[in-house]
Amino acid sequence: MDEKEKKEHKESGEKAHELHIFVNRRKFGRGDGVKEQMTGGEIAALVGVPPEAAVVRHDSGHDKAEIGVNDVVHIKNGEHFLVTRKVVEGGYVA
């Protein structure tokens, strides 16, 4: 591996380890507002759901526990969350 390849390999490794999470199966990073500690409400905001309307849950294996919008989560890199709306309407068109 030459120097250029080594540099690219290192950068690509660093990129993979940059803090990020997945919300509703979409990736978000620091530029989107991801940080080491986040509230459930801040996680919901990443997918545009206001805290008063949001239900936030873990999306990892058997851990589907609900996270309150004011609860603080210590973010693990690459962690998955699901955010849904409390109210869903159906059956009509405006």
Next chain:
Amino acid sequence: MSRERILKELEILREGQQIAELLSAGRDYVLYRGIPAGGAHPSLPTVTDVIVPVPNGYPGAAIDLAGLPVDSAFLPRVKGGRNSQGIVQADGRTWQLASYHPHQNGGGGPWDQMKNGFHTYFDQLLSWLERLD
């Protein structure tokens, strides 16, 4: 319909381990596989596949509707599930489209083609499959 755009949107979900495919079955559909579902209903499956038609004029036209296999236990329980919007044959299965219109006063906010797409419609499907009757 911008096929390239849709494939990019589905690639965003794929990075998060959500499989979704663009199908041509008379018209175009996106098939989402294994969406988490059921909320707190222990008698229901934990995941389901959902089909969504690609609207004519997409992305200028809003994504609308959602379909489940005709024998799905979710069909009578999801919002709009009892109001059939048509039957679809795709992926070797028969699907029924439900009357679910998240971007037309259905709770998902107005359609914005600059930020919405099949990757964000997944959010609407998650909510639909969790808030059951």
